[in-house]
Amino acid sequence: MSDSRRAVMGRPRGFDIDQALERAMRVFWARGYEGASLAELTGAMGITKTSMYAAFGNKEQLFRKALQRYGAGPAAYATRALEEPTARAVALAFLRGAVRTTTPPRGPSGCLTVQGALASSDESRAIHDLLVDWRNDAGVRLEERFRRAVDEGDLPRDADPRRLARFIMTMGFGIAVQAANGLGPAELDEIVDTALLGWPA
Amino acid sequence: MSDSRRAVMGRPRGFDIDQALERAMRVFWARGYEGASLAELTGAMGITKTSMYAAFGNKEQLFRKALQRYGAGPAAYATRALEEPTARAVALAFLRGAVRTTTPPRGPSGCLTVQGALASSDESRAIHDLLVDWRNDAGVRLEERFRRAVDEGDLPRDADPRRLARFIMTMGFGIAVQAANGLGPAELDEIVDTALLGWPA
DNA sequence: TTAGTTAAGTACCGGTCGGTGCAGAACTCT
């Protein structure tokens, strides 16, 4: 491994592919999949359409790569939250993370996976479905974590892990919309506190 | 008033303008503002582009009329809920209404005001802002209702009406996303029950 | 019948969409 220093043939790429992807991700985040035009994407990436196609394939694959990067970066809080010791701490960390990510000091408000393609025309059905799966996967992982919490006695025996996970996911999605509506982190944190008032002891 | 039977000059309109608007609304609901093309809109409306422009002005005004119709029709639950006798009943009616409207037996899943233009390119910024205002207005009306509930002693003196309203709105938005994700009314009703567990006595 | 008014259908507008063909530039390998 570590061929990164191996000399490669041909003209070397004239731009940082990671930085270009980061910028594309932010455009998709702000505009959604269909709302982001190639002109705006490549403009923000600082490269031409030709270079984008050579490096990423096409717009759809660029979005898929951007979504991967989003999951590993801004949305990593969702995975980290699962490591908290109690179900309540998981829920709190998850929602606080959602608040932080959807209200960055600079950068787009909201959540890429929600803004990406909630509604869309037929051509981008593939992206729409990809995002549905992405969001549902996050819910399933939360559900499994809560199920473990029941096993560990950290949640009451009669608690319904699936239901709790869906509730937390619903709050997360709602937070994304509220962030797009202009609410800031302080206001959203209040909402999170309110949501957890009824959390099973 | 009631000039509807007055004879009007010129060739009579060959389609039902109300029905056409209803169909346009459903296309916007499913596709969002930008995702709905004139071709698809007029196709569903059963008229030509020319007739649409003559009757509604342009795409943006068609959307505004469709949004009005949405507020008076599918989204009327939001206003009706305010008439419930207690704050808790208001919250429950609001969320149950959101569930029903976002999961119709036939017709698009989700909420038109959320799917419409969460993320969008610059050209449709006007529609984006219109929807932000629409959603925020709904929150303000809920807040006022909860404030009244505090005055009437129906909510505890220390309850924060704005915070509660924002929480309920957040749940409503989240429900819209979950509906778009494929959840059905039964599952969403469970989520609503979970959300109201911590509602102030 | 004729003039005036409004709607409908066709054919078209410039602009932008995502995507490419091609020539040349910049590199490695022999």
Next chain:
DNA sequence: AGAGTTCTGCACCGACCGGTACTTAACTAA
């Protein structure tokens, strides 16, 4: 140096975008 390989910039593609000019159809008023 020369061949082989890869990336870049420009010009361009057909398709579709929202929107419109113009002719014709269908009505009322005189």
